[in-house]
Amino acid sequence: NFLLTQPHSVSGSPGETVTISCTRTSGSIVTNYVQWYQQRPGSAPTTVIYEHYQRPSGVPDRFSGSIDSSSNSASLSISGLKTEDEADYYCQSYDSSTQVFGGGTKLTVL
């Protein structure tokens, strides 16, 4: 099995751009889609990015996903940071028989 490694925490000020990384330990980050989920305190997760780059309807275009094959990692970028973006963010991917979540990153909006 593989792991998805995320930073424990990131922070930014309103209006800034923050990026959260997600590194896959084995297997290709490119050929296995990455999803990103937002979880506000006390709430269920919601999907902000699916299939590497796609945004579900209703998710603002301030949220974007990217893939870097050289580092075997994915990233979630949030631009024009708002206080409402303060939450835990989880990346998730899979292989032929299993699905894995990253450990989660706490985003603090200062």
Next chain:
Amino acid sequence: QLQLQESGPGLVKPSETLSLTCSVSGGAISSLSHFWGWIRQPPGKGLEWIGSASYSGNTFYNSSLKSRVTISVDMSKNHLSLQLISVTAADTAIYYCANGNFYNILTGWGYWGQGTLVTVSS
């Protein structure tokens, strides 16, 4: 808009069986393009995939839980079920059901239920 609602006992005794149901509204569970699953989150910790299923009977389970877990899809009731046998305190968590309409059964999730807390204690 698809809606998912988990239900079941909030308290289960050690060594007994945890049984949860996820009621689906706003769509048919029998849709070929949809996949269904359960994810859990111990208090204060991260998300853990339990397993995934399709209405046609394909299932995949987390290897750490595979010997204890069964996920099934009931088309007649339009709901998804989870059974976890021989529970211990380590199974205490919020349990979420989820739906995915993406590349394959393991790709990921587009819709989530609100979650239900299950505590394992005598």
